[in-house]
Amino acid sequence: MIDPFGRTISYLRLSVTDRCDLRCTYCMPARMTFLPRAEVLGLAELDRLAAAFIRKGVRKLRLTGGEPLVRKEVMALVGGLSRFLKDGALDELTLTTNGTRLAHFAEQLAAFGVRRVNVSLDSLDSEAYARITRGGLLDEVVAGIDAAIGAGIAVKVNAVALRGDNLDDLVGLAEWAHKRGAELTVIEVMPMGPVEAERIDQHVPMSEVRRRFERRWTLTDLARRTGGPARYVRTDEGGTIGFITPLSRNFCDSCNRVRVTCTGELYMCLGQEARADLRTPLRASADDALLDAAIDEAIGRKPKGHDFVIRAGVRPAVARHMSVTGG
16 A cells, blocks of 8 residues: 555554543543444454455554453454464554553463553552542553563553653653663653643653663664664663654654544544545445455555644644554
């Protein structure tokens, strides 16, 4: 799949649910309204969608949510998709999780060929973590990370930099991750969907975050690219830190990914409203001719980049919450 700007689309992020067992302050409002279950695709439909994209050249598949591990029978989906790892059609099957249920599923994930997971963790201070997640238990996430590492799964810890919440915790979080052989990636808050907080009050430019790490370590920029938006550095002690900068440094020129929601909507860009309905063609025919045509048409409309901006009094760039689109 080649988009209008010559970028090869080889990475699919597939949401299996919009539901989550946390209510992070930067992600959603405290009283989040989730989709009716009847609108969510079945596991067989999600498998069929993934198979269509893999047939069209996707080599990396990430399962997302909401929180993917709250979806009932999600391991049946992971197990089914693992066939593409076995036959070489897929290079990587992975997921993004908040870690609360990872301890329970780590061994199964490893058995199905998952070799890497991203775990959202914004602070190692239990009170700060509970405040940011609105009631989350830090010990559950730490246990999940340790279980994944113990099962042979590489872990990348994702932290959203939040002014007034966790800036003083990020260096310690990096040290903690590196001691476990994990990486840390820090992300600028994204203006997606209304939340109680003002985005301008939450936002921290990544240049400011980097200076905090530079007080602790000498950082060396790495040429490493993983197919995602992160830019990586290595500390003088050997640890790796990634920076994702949706606002202060646009990364759209190398975008190779698209997202499909749990209702079958294909979003060609996280920060744009352009989308395509895949549920209708999926359900209209037992073969994939209509589905393939819908995917091809949508890729032909992939935007050049997003329009994220954070200013006082400016509404979010897109009305949907991150949990709807899928990470």
